[in-house]
Amino acid sequence: MGITKTAIHTAEQNEIASFFKVLGHPARIAILQHIIHQKACICNDLVDELGLAQATISQHLKELKNIGIIKGTIEGKSVCYCIDEKKWQKVRKVFSRFFDQDININQCC
Amino acid sequence: MGITKTAIHTAEQNEIASFFKVLGHPARIAILQHIIHQKACICNDLVDELGLAQATISQHLKELKNIGIIKGTIEGKSVCYCIDEKKWQKVRKVFSRFFDQDININQCC
């Protein structure tokens, strides 16, 4: 039915999946990489840098803001975006906990 | 228009995003966790374990197989799924490379 059944999963599973989901779009990866590598904070540059409309970029930024991985500060007419380091580390930890699990090697494969 | 513009992004950005995307669903996280923790290989157990229809589980397994993070071996009537360790480590590496980038702290935030 197009609706994800979050209720049947644990809070942890939903949290992990929601982080993965937001990062599961190349434009949002590109935005994050640009923010990370740029010395100065960016804002409208992204529209020129990536080939997407202003409205589209704004929407992607909103989703990244929603999970808290970036934050924006109003600077006159423009908005300066940067990584929220605390949240970045939190997300990183969630992922590494997930990946550092011990995998039981099974007999079949 | 509902269609992701992969052409405007780098191969790396698309690859990272596609891994994130597949893991961006709680049912697929639950499936992976179950495969990881279970001593024996699983198959139809997932249908009982998670509260989803057999067709739905089968579809999620297919997506996990598509990125190669799990593999299935036919064992008589049933299929034994397990983590493909090689791919798992590859995906882990992609993610840690992404997260271990140096973040330039900017003046605005």
Add this chain to the structure above:
DNA sequence: TTTTAATATTGCAATATTACGATATTAAAT
């Protein structure tokens, strides 16, 4: 060979996502 069990595939219906033009909103600059 028929039945049974496990899984895959097909074909929807419902909902979500992506993208963008048009239109706010906001604050500096003139």
Add this chain to the structure above:
DNA sequence: ATTTAATATCGTAATATTGCAATATTAAAA
């Protein structure tokens, strides 16, 4: 006060995803 520039929001069209019932398919068991 008006204009300009940067960003956000709204509305909408196109496409994707999720989920499931129904129906294959496949292989062991009877």
